[in-house]
Every structure is written in structure tokens, then in C-alpha cells.
Amino acid sequence: MNNNKKVxxxxxxxxxxxxxxxxxxxxxxxEVLEAVNGEVGLKLALEKHxxxxxxxxxxxxxxxxxxxxxxxxxxxxxxxPTAILTNLTGLEPVSEGLKLKTYDYLIKSDWSMENIxxxxxxxxxxx
Amino acid sequence: xxxxxxxxxxxxxxxxSDEKAFLESIIENIPDMxxxxxxxxxxxxxxxxxxxxxxxxxxxxxxxxxDYDFFPKKEADFFIEKDRAxxxxxxILDIPEEIIKTTHGERxxxxxxxxxxxxxxxxxxxxxxxxxxxxxxxxxxxxxEVSEKQSVTLGFLQDFIENSTDRIVFxxxxxxxxxxxxxxxxxxxxxxxxxMSTGITxxxxxxxxxxxxxxxxxxxxxxxxxxxxxxIFQKFGSDQYTYNYYVITFYxxxxxxxxxxxAMHVGQNINEHKQDKAIxxxxxxxxxxxxxxxxxxxxxxxxxxxxxxxxxxxxxxxxLLESVKVLDSKGVMIPAETRFNxxxxxxxxxxxxxxxxxxxxGSKFPAVSTITPVKVDNNLAGTVEIFRDISKEQAFEKxxxxxxxxxxxxxxxxxxxxxxxxxxxxKSIDSxxxxxxxxYVGEIRKALEHVNEIVGAILQISQIxxxxxxxxxxxxxIVALTGEIVHGFILESQQSxxxxxxDFGGPSLRCxxxxxxFTIVLNNLISNAIKYSKSNGEINIKINLEKxxxxxxxxxxxxxxxxxDQEKIFTKLFRAENAxxxxxxxxxxxxxxxxxxxxxxxxxxxxxxIENEGTTFYVKIPISPGSS
Numbered sequence: 001m002n003n004n005k006k007v008x009x010x011x012x013x014x015x016x017x018x019x020x021x022x023x024x025x026x027x028x029x030x031e032v033l034e035a036v037n038g039e040v041g042l043k044l045a046l047e048k049h050x051x052x053x054x055x056x057x058x059x060x061x062x063x064x065x066x067x068x069x070x071x072x073x074x075x076x077x078x079x080x081p082t083a084i085l086t087n088l089t090g091l092e093p094v095s096e097g098l099k100l101k102t103y104d105y106l107i108k109s110d111w112s113m114e115n116i117x118x119x120x121x122x123x124x125x126x127x
Numbered sequence: 128x129x130x131x132x133x134x135x136x137x138x139x140x141x142x143x144s145d146e147k148a149f150l151e152s153i154i155e156n157i158p159d160m161x162x163x164x165x166x167x168x169x170x171x172x173x174x175x176x177x178x179x180x181x182x183x184x185x186x187x188x189x190x191x192x193x194d195y196d197f198f199p200k201k202e203a204d205f206f207i208e209k210d211r212a213x214x215x216x217x218x219i220l221d222i223p224e225e226i227i228k229t230t231h232g233e234r235x236x237x238x239x240x241x242x243x244x245x246x247x248x249x250x251x252x253x254x255x256x257x258x259x260x261x262x263x264x265x266x267x268x269x270x271x272e273v274s275e276k277q278s279v280t281l282g283f284l285q286d287f288i289e290n291s292t293d294r295i296v297f298x299x300x301x302x303x304x305x306x307x308x309x310x311x312x313x314x315x316x317x318x319x320x321x322x323m324s325t326g327i328t329x330x331x332x333x334x335x336x337x338x339x340x341x342x343x344x345x346x347x348x349x350x351x352x353x354x355x356x357x358x359i360f361q362k363f364g365s366d367q368y369t370y371n372y373y374v375i376t377f378y379x380x381x382x383x384x385x386x387x388x389x390a391m392h393v394g395q396n397i398n399e400h401k402q403d404k405a406i407x408x409x410x411x412x413x414x415x416x417x418x419x420x421x422x423x424x425x426x427x428x429x430x431x432x433x434x435x436x437x438x439x440x441x442x443x444x445x446x447l448l449e450s451v452k453v454l455d456s457k458g459v460m461i462p463a464e465t466r467f468n469x470x471x472x473x474x475x476x477x478x479x480x481x482x483x484x485x486x487x488x489g490s491k492f493p494a495v496s497t498i499t500p501v502k503v504d505n506n507l508a509g510t511v512e513i514f515r516d517i518s519k520e521q522a523f524e525k526x527x528x529x530x531x532x533x534x535x536x537x538x539x540x541x542x543x544x545x546x547x548x549x550x551x552x553x554k555s556i557d558s559x560x561x562x563x564x565x566x567y568v569g570e571i572r573k574a575l576e577h578v579n580e581i582v583g584a585i586l587q588i589s590q591i592x593x594x595x596x597x598x599x600x601x602x603x604x605i606v607a608l609t610g611e612i613v614h615g616f617i618l619e620s621q622q623s624x625x626x627x628x629x630d631f632g633g634p635s636l637r638c639x640x641x642x643x644x645f646t647i648v649l650n651n652l653i654s655n656a657i658k659y660s661k662s663n664g665e666i667n668i669k670i671n672l673e674k675x676x677x678x679x680x681x682x683x684x685x686x687x688x689x690x691x692d693q694e695k696i697f698t699k700l701f702r703a704e705n706a707x708x709x710x711x712x713x714x715x716x717x718x719x720x721x722x723x724x725x726x727x728x729x730x731x732x733x734x735x736x737i738e739n740e741g742t743t744f745y746v747k748i749p750i751s752p753g754s755s
Contacts, residue, residue: 014540016544016570016573016574017540017543017544017547020544020547020548020551020567020570021547023551024547024550024551024554086536087535087536087539087540087543088536089532107539108539108540108543109542109543109546112546112550113547113550113551114550
């Protein structure tokens with residue numbers, strides 16, 4: 001439809017969550033790429049260079065932290081804007097990453113989809 | 128004796144009148160009482176100043192009076208009788224002690240009396256000289272009293288030292304034994320086989336002991352002889368099995384001028400506290416006692432077990448810091464001041480910390496370590512270190528935290544789903560897309576059901592862990608009960624086109640087993656089998672009696688469990704990766720709960736699985752009486 005559409009990548013293994021979030025993001029005018037684990041997510045990210053990446057932590061095959069780690073090895077992926085979107089709290093490696101400001105950390109149950117959309121728009125500088 | 132020229136010259140200088148005044152002056156100023164009585168009636172003719180002071184009367188009151196005017200008749204008679212005797216004889220009468228009553232109380236006098244005769248040899252006067260010896264008398268009386276008391280004190284001390292069960296010995300400046308008590312003598316005989324005697328040296332006395340012990344003892348006496356008072360832990364004995372442990376206090380002995388005359392020590396044999404020793408031996412905590420030099424004196428069996436050492440002889444006498452290493456959480460060795468708690472200013476104040484103890488093989492374990500300095504008279508005599516392995520507690524704590532973290536994650540996921548679908552539903556409320564709205568509400572409902580399942584499972588776990596679920600055995604009709612349980616799954620199994628087959632090895636099967644337990648185990652296994660089966664397959668349930676056990680087998684033809692996940696299958700909240708991909712809901716708690724239940728009755732659960740072919744779970748429940 002529109003070549004100026006911002007592209008988002010959502011990496012999430014819980015199908016109902018992936019479904020409703022993608023649907024709402026699309027209705028706000030984003031193009032959404034979906035991945036059900038870190039492995040697929042990493043592949044899509046490096047291939048499509050999305051404008052923003054939302055990634056869950058606990059996923060089969062490859063978890064979110066591992067995916068981000070590999071992503072940062074890539075010249076493009078190094079600076080790709082990324083946020084962790086999870087319900088898992090109290091993990092030590094996460095707080096380390098937060099200190100280095102390599103990503104933001106959003107707790108799903110604390111964020112409504114409306115807030116998430118607002119947050120992404122702000123990050124991408126769209127209205 | 129011839130008079131010197133000087134004396135002759137002096138006496139010639141004195142004239143008769145001069146001579147009288149001169150003599151008067153001498154008599155007047157003599158510190159003793161001088162009196163002269165008339166030989167005829169024994170009335171006073173003369174009194175000097177000292178006489179006035181002593182008797183408390185003025186000279187004018189005394190002159191011309193007799194003893195009867197001043198003293199009771201009885202005393203006066205006595206004095207007069209003595210006077211007559213003096214006048215009759217020509218000798219000096221010496222009365223070493225006579226008591227007279229004066230105006231200022233009783234005085235004791237030493238009196239000498241002599242008759243003064245005229246040229247015809249007849250007694251004309253009686254001269255008396257009395258020295259007031261009251262003070263001197265008092266003093267010597269007091270001296271006598273004090274010395275009597277001192278001999279009592281000394282006697283008491285001697286008895287005390289002799290009868291003390293502590294080992295007491297005194298040495299002179301050259302470290303030679305001066306005094307010792309029976310307890311000391313017996314101990315020396317017992318440990319070193321030496322007969323004690325005065326003048327013996329410690330080299331001679333400790334002949335049988337190792338040289339380093341003898342040198343150590345000599346060094347301790349040297350300290351005491353240099354004026355230091357201190358206490359130590361010390362062990363003596365010829366081999367490790369006959370070691371005796373002592374708390375010994377050394378004292379320098381000084382005279383009034385502060386010069387050191389010798390030294391003493393008081394030793395208490397702490398091996399005699401057998402009960403304490405037995406307690407130490409049986410304690411569930413490691414105990415290490417070190418002496419004032421930081422050397423290990425005592426180590427109990429638990430401590431040996433914890434650090435992986437077989438015999439205490441490997442460690443006794445070694446430096447604690449080097450032989451039982453303790454690290455902080457960063458792996459840095461705990462310094463001596465901390466280890467011995469020696470900077471602690473208060474007596475007997477313990478300090479507890481969590482440290483990592485290094486075993487003999489180099490591995491480490493966390494322990495709560497309590498270190499108490501043993502101080503005697505504010506001198507560090509040694510340290511008692513007590514430590515308890517807390518690896519189990521820490522592992523439990525870690526598991527608990529992980530569990531909480533994972534449970535909250537598991538609960539938040541369906542809550543997020545419910546929340547976000549409700550949000551989507553509200554957004555769509557004005558549209559007429561009823562199918563969409565139905566989908567949203569359906570998801571909300573599923574999510575809430577899932578929350579309910581998780582909460583139920585968590586409650587069940589806590590009830591098992593608290594022992595609240597009763598697993599009483601009753602005579603169960605296994606065939607009928609299994610039929611009921613399978614019937615409960617009929618809808619689910621039909622939806623997936625699954626057929627559940629049962630096999631009891633015969634028409635009926637009864638045994639004594641808990642109904643609760645059987646139901647929970649079979650429910651969980653069937654539920655799992657359905658979830659992870661491929662459509663249109665079979666689930667086979669086999670239940671048999673085998674010796675004293677009920678054996679259950681639930682076989683599915685589903686996705687199987689990947690080899691790498693097989694060992695994690697009974698842990699809380701674990702779901703195999705391929706299971707998640709199947710998009711079936713699960714709390715991740717079912718198998719964990721099943722295993723917990725079976726553990727309560729000493730039952731067992733295991734499985735065999737091939738990925739993509741299926742899994743068979745096996746359960747064994749003991750049914751014989753008294754086996755659970």
C-alpha cells in the first residue's frame with residue numbers, strides 16, 4: 001500500500017499474544033513481521049532490517065537474549081532499535097543489558113497495547 | 128674508766144649552786160616521769176614535768192601527798208609495799224610493767240625505783256623513774272595480732288593451693304621449680320613420667336615431650352618472668368591420642384619494690400570436661416578450636432567430614448589459616464584478623480558470616496561461620512570456630528526464587544492475553560465484526576481458564592509440600608475407577624480422534640491404595656498423553672499388580688520428548704520445546720505434581736520416549752501395608 005510504512009518485527013512464541021499484538025500494530029499503519037522464536041526472528045531481522053524490534057525472552061530454540069546478542073554482532077543489527085517485551089522478571093543478564101542501554105525492557109502485563117503503540121511511535125518519531 | 132681531760136675540765140667549771148640548777152634542769156626535762164619520795168612517810172617531794180603530764184596533775188597538787196591520795200587503796204598499798212622493799216634493800220627495783228590510773232585513763236609504766244642514802248648509809252629518799260610504755264605495748268600487741276592473722280592467711284593459701292584441682296606451680300627467677308601442688312605433681316608424673324622435686328627445671332621435667340613443646344613452655348615462662356600476665360590454650364602429651372588440653376594462666380611474682388622474684392602458673396585440664404567433649408563430638412556443626420598462635424588444637428568429626436579429611440591428626444597442630452581455607456564470595460581468602468576475630472574488643476563476642484570453606488579436594492561449600500575469640504583476662508587465648516554447611520538451604524532458596532519468578536511469568540502470560548484481548552474488544556465495540564468480537568472474548572475466556580489451572584496446581588503443590596493432602600489407603604476397584612477417570616476425558620479425546628484403551632490383565636483388579644493418589648496420577652498422565660498425541664491415534668493404559676506394587680503404564684503415539692529435554696521433564700514449569708510448538712496449553716506443573724505425590728508414598732515414575740514416535744510413562748505405587 002504505502003512504501004513509507006514503518007516495519008516492525010515481533011518475536012513471540014505465545015500465539016494468542018503474537019496474533020492480537022500484530023493485528024493492533026497493523027491497524028495503526030505499521031507493517032508487521034512475525035517470528036515465533038529467536039532463530040526465525042534473527043533471520044527475519046537480518047534479512048528485512050525492520051525499523052523496530054520487539055522480542056520476548058522465553059522462547060523455544062532460541063531465547064530473546066541470545067537473539068539480541070547475535071543481532072549485535074551484525075553491522076546493521078548492532079544499532080537496531082530493540083525492546084524486550086516479556087513477562088519474565090528478575091533475570092540477572094537482563095539487568096546487565098539494561099545498564100549498557102542496549103535495549104529497553106517492557107513487562108507485558110504492565111503495558112497495554114495502546115501504550116506499546118505510543119512507545120514505538122515515539123521511538124520512531126511518527127505521529 | 129678514766130675521765131677524759133675534757134670531762135674533768137667541764138666538771139670543775141660547775142659550781143655547787145650551778146651544779147644544783149644544772150641537775151634540776153636535766154631532771155625537769157627528762158622525757159620519763161621522775162619523782163622523789165621522803166623515805167620516812169613516802170610523801171612526794173619532787174615531780175618533774177613529764178610526771179605532771181603523765182599523771183595529769185599539777186606539781187602543786189602532788190607535792191606533800193602520798194599514793195593514797197591518788198590511787199585506790201589496794202593499788203596504793205602495793206606501791207607502798209614496793210617502796211618499803213626498795214628502801215630496805217640497796218638495790219634497784221625494776222618493775223617492767225605496772226598499770227596506773229591517771230586522769231586520762233590507764234597507762235602502762237616501766238618503773239625503776241632506788242633508795243638514796245645519807246652519809247651514814249640510811250635511806251633518806253626514794254627516787255623513781257617511770258617510762259610510759261603504753262604505746263609501745265599497744266604496738267607490739269598489734270604486731271602480734273597481725274602476724275597471727277598472716278599466719279592464718281598463709282595457712283589458708285597453702286591449703287588452697289595444695290587442694291586445688293588446678294595445676295599450680297611456682298618458679299624462681301631461673302625457672303626452677305620452687306613450689307608445686309599435688310595436682311601438678313600427679314599430672315607431670317602422668318604425662319611426662321617425671322617425679323617432681325624442688326629445684327627441677329622444665330627441661331628435666333618434660334624430658335619425654337617433643338623438643339618444640341619444651342621450647343614452647345620455656346618461652347612462656349620467659350614471658351611471665353619478664354612481667355607479663357597472660358593465658359593460653361596448650362596441649363601436652365607424647366602422642367596425639369594422649370594429648371591433654373589446658374587453659375593456663377601465667378603470673379609474674381613481684382616483691383614490694385616491683386622486682387620480679389619468680390612466676391607461677393595455674394593450669395586447668397579441659398579434657399576433664401568429658402561431657403563437653405562428647406557434645407562437641409556429636410554436634411551437627413563443624414567445630415574447630417585454635418590456640419593463641421592460630422594452630423588447630425581440636426577439630427570435631429563433623430568438621431572433618433565437611434572439609435573432607437579422614438583423621439584429625441592430619442590437621443592438629445597445623446595453622447588454621449593454611450589448612451582449613453575460607454574464602455569470601457569473591458574468592459578472596461579471609462584475613463587472620465577476621466578469621467580469629469581478634470580485633471574484637473569485647474570479651475567472648477561472636478561474629479557470624481557466610482563464607483566459602485575449601486574442602487581438601489579443592490571444592491567449596493557455603494557455610495555460616497561463627498567465630499568466637501576465647502579471652503582469659505582480656506588476653507586472646509584462642510578461637511572457637513563453628514560452621515554449618517548451608518548449600519542445601521541456598522539451593523532451596525534458589526529453587527524457590529526461580530519457582531516464584533517462573534510462576535509469576537506463567538500467570539502474567541494468560542493475564543496479558545486476557546488484558547490485551549479485552550483492549551482489542553473495546554476498540555472493536557463499535558464495529559459490527561461479530562466474528563472478531565467472538566474471537567476476542569473466546570481468547571479472554573481461555574486465558575482465564577489457564578490462570579485458574581495454574582493457581583489450582585500451585586495450591587496443590589503447596590498442599591503436598593505442607594503435607595496437607597491425605598493419602599489414606601482404601602480397598603479400591605481399580606477397573607471401575609480407571610473407567611470413571613477415562614470417561615472424564617471423552618470429549619477431549621473424541622475432538623482429537625483419539626481412542627483410549629485399557630488393559631488390567633484380567634476382568635477385575637482390586638488393591639489397597641490411596642484413591643486421591645491414583646486419581647491425580649492417572650489424570651495427569653492421560654491429560655499429557657492427549658495433549659501431546661497426534662490426531663487419530665491410540666492411548667494405551669495398562670495397569671497390573673506386580674509383587675507389592677501397582678504398576679501403571681500410559682503410552683501415547685505423539686511427538687515424544689527430545690533427548691536434551693528428557694532429564695528436565697519432572698522439574699517445575701518445564702515444557703519441552705517441541706511441546707510448546709504444538710500450541711497446547713499446559714501449566715508445566717503436571718508431571719512435577721505427579722512426582723511430588725508419588726514421593727509421599729515412596730512411589731516411582733519414569734518414562735521412555737522417542738521423538739516423533741511417542742512416550743510411555745511408568746508409575747509404581749507400593750501397596751503392601753506399612754510400605755508407605
